[in-house]
Amino acid sequence: MAKTTLEDLKRIKENTSARVESKNAKSLLICGGTGCHATGSIPVKEMLIEEIANRGLNDQYNIIETGCNGFCAMGPILVVHPDGVFYEKVSKKNIEEIVEKHLVNGEIVEKCLYKDPVSKKRIPLQDDIPFFAHQMPRVLRNKGLINPESIDEYIARDGYQGAHKALTGMPPEEIIEQVKISGMRGRGGAGFPTGVKWDFAGKSEGSVKYVLCNADEGDPGAFMDRSILEADPHAVIEGMIIAAKAINASQGYIYARTEYPLAIRRLQTAIDHAREYGLLGDDIFGSGFSFDIDIYQGAGAFVCGEETALMRSIEGKRGMPRPRPPFPAQKGLWEKPTILNNVETLANIPQIILNGGEWYAAVGTETSKGTKVFAVSGDVNNIGLVEVPMGTSLRTIIFDIGGGIPGKRKFKAVQLGGPSGGCIPEQHLDTPVDYEEIAKVGAIMGSGGVIVMDEDTCMVDMARFFMDFIQEESCGKCTPCREGTRRLLQILDKICDGRGKPEDLDALEELSAVIKDAALCGLGQTAPNPVLSTIRYFKDEYLAHINEKRCPAKRCVALLKFEIDPELCQQCGLCSKRCPAGAISWEKKKPAVIDKEKCTKCMTCFSVCRYDAIF
Numbered sequence: 001m002a003k004t005t006l007e008d009l010k011r012i013k014e015n016t017s018a019r020v021e022s023k024n025a026k027s028l029l030i031c032g033g034t035g036c037h038a039t040g041s042i043p044v045k046e047m048l049i050e051e052i053a054n055r056g057l058n059d060q061y062n063i064i065e066t067g068c069n070g071f072c073a074m075g076p077i078l079v080v081h082p083d084g085v086f087y088e089k090v091s092k093k094n095i096e097e098i099v100e101k102h103l104v105n106g107e108i109v110e111k112c113l114y115k116d117p118v119s120k121k122r123i124p125l126q127d128d129i130p131f132f133a134h135q136m137p138r139v140l141r142n143k144g145l146i147n148p149e150s151i152d153e154y155i156a157r158d159g160y161q162g163a164h165k166a167l168t169g170m171p172p173e174e175i176i177e178q179v180k181i182s183g184m185r186g187r188g189g190a191g192f193p194t195g196v197k198w199d200f201a202g203k204s205e206g207s208v209k210y211v212l213c214n215a216d217e218g219d220p221g222a223f224m225d226r227s228i229l230e231a232d233p234h235a236v237i238e239g240m241i242i243a244a245k246a247i248n249a250s251q252g253y254i255y256a257r258t259e260y261p262l263a264i265r266r267l268q269t270a271i272d273h274a275r276e277y278g279l280l281g282d283d284i285f286g287s288g289f290s291f292d293i294d295i296y297q298g299a300g301a302f303v304c305g306e307e308t309a310l311m312r313s314i315e316g317k318r319g320m321p322r323p324r325p326p327f328p329a330q331k332g333l334w335e336k337p338t339i340l341n342n343v344e345t346l347a348n349i350p351q352i353i354l355n356g357g358e359w360y361a362a363v364g365t366e367t368s369k370g371t372k373v374f375a376v377s378g379d380v381n382n383i384g385l386v387e388v389p390m391g392t393s394l395r396t397i398i399f400d401i402g403g404g405i406p407g408k409r410k411f412k413a414v415q416l417g418g419p420s421g422g423c424i425p426e427q428h429l430d431t432p433v434d435y436e437e438i439a440k441v442g443a444i445m446g447s448g449g450v451i452v453m454d455e456d457t458c459m460v461d462m463a464r465f466f467m468d469f470i471q472e473e474s475c476g477k478c479t480p481c482r483e484g485t486r487r488l489l490q491i492l493d494k495i496c497d498g499r500g501k502p503e504d505l506d507a508l509e510e511l512s513a514v515i516k517d518a519a520l521c522g523l524g525q526t527a528p529n530p531v532l533s534t535i536r537y538f539k540d541e542y543l544a545h546i547n548e549k550r551c552p553a554k555r556c557v558a559l560l561k562f563e564i565d566p567e568l569c570q571q572c573g574l575c576s577k578r579c580p581a582g583a584i585s586w587e588k589k590k591p592a593v594i595d596k597e598k599c600t601k602c603m604t605c606f607s608v609c610r611y612d613a614i615f
Helices: 005-018 035-037 043-053 092-104 151-156 161-169 172-183 194-203 224-231 233-247 259-278 307-314 345-354 357-361 394-401 435-440 459-473 479-496 502-516 522-526 529-537 538-548 576-579 604-608
Strands: 027-031 062-067 079-082 085-087 210-215 253-256 290-296 338-341 370-376 385-390 411-416 424-425 449-454
Touching: 005 151, 005 161, 027 035, 027 043, 027 529, 035 043, 035 259, 043 062, 043 092, 043 345, 062 345, 062 370, 062 502, 085 092, 085 385, 092 210, 151 233, 161 233, 172 233, 172 345, 172 357, 194 338, 210 224, 210 233, 210 307, 210 345, 210 435, 224 233, 224 259, 224 345, 224 370, 233 259, 233 338, 233 345, 233 394, 253 259, 253 307, 290 307, 307 338, 338 345, 345 357, 385 394, 394 411, 394 424, 394 449, 411 435, 411 459, 435 479, 435 576, 459 479, 459 529, 459 538, 479 502, 479 522, 479 538, 502 522, 576 604
Parallel strands: 027 062, 210 253, 210 338, 253 290, 370 449
Antiparallel strands: 027 079, 079 085, 370 385, 411 424, 411 449
């Protein structure tokens, strides 16, 4: 196994930078994340390779499959480098025209450019698109730029420079001190200071210690960790190497979801390449320090995102939390001192060490430093992965970057922090996103899922949805979580079905308080957040369900009655043809009629009517 030196890193960077850094090198960057694969980027890439060869342009353009570009809703994505021209939703039928007009004749293909949802203007350059223009990519600095399966391209972007600095020129205490100076807080949800956690583990006695990476991303609407691993796996590996030196660990594990096959494959490829270069294994950089990493695939249990449950799972036991103390920094994996950080946290570490803690701390707020990656989804125009400085307002994320609400509908709320987070209403859109300010309005930072909801969302039903998820994923070890979340779900079911009573609101709040105080782990302690936040801001909707037996958003099926307006009905019969229950009678030249006895309230007729005749 070769031993990579600093000179080797410089040589690789110099040789590879011609493609990665140069403004003269021409490349066609095709997004190769899971989202773009799902929308057809692989056949687009294959056709592009064929068309480039047919045109004799192989010597002029490199075709690179990158990781996730971040703008997930616009895939497949093709970026022409160094022009910076951004083509969205590219299909096989567009390739010939793009090659002919743009690559051969230098003419931009207008119809394939991004179309702003507000101005309706086509924007040719990626840097001018609002989704990208308002971001500050640090963790995501390599997204859409490099081939994630090429270690040389990562090195060309200063990869492994931070690890070399830490292993050959910094004692463990200095590494930890720089992380403390940075103000870095864990990006997995709790926000505990990373440097403090490392300090505890470093001072713990024991010759065997472990570094763990939590890639068991399970929140609905969250895809930050997956995208980072798909686009820049070496950043996580380098962060783990530095963490290992800080606490003197020799073994690391990455606990990844089995449902992330592409991320796992690229991660394993990166580990294999790092071993080949001598960046993992014995005597890294000739420093005398040895460290290696293995991947452990989780079986999909949400509770295994909790640190002690994750460790039990790696040990081959059932993933269930245990009481703390002792904390993992003293007794963790196999009862040895262990640090666990999530993907985003570890991806920040190489830049902190390379540039210094003060460089990192210069961005963000007083108590929340650096940037944060968010997965923005739901009722928003620009669905995707964004990275902004801590302290950026929710309004900026949703409207300036996210492009606002589609279909001219109004914003209603945003769920922040995953299923255990809270729903934040419009009056708090200007809240700066940091750990303390978000907590004040009833939510948590979480790992970074941002689910936007428009005016057609029923907040009672939304609370029920998240509570159903939490109750299903409860490990069952402690009674408050096992029984308490089930009871919360039963009450929410009653309210949504029109069987709620006024005293149910008091029961929800009282039970939530008990669960928060008595549950064993973070899953149970934060489980009532969706209930409490929706009652706090949308109590009128609960009262409408209970007192009026009415769902204001018209989403709770049990409270709906369907009618057809004979004046609006165009007598097309489409609703009758699509009704799965045969509940709609229709004759030619006559309005359709719904038989309420047969109607199953499946909403099919409502969704297929083109004339808004069904209400």
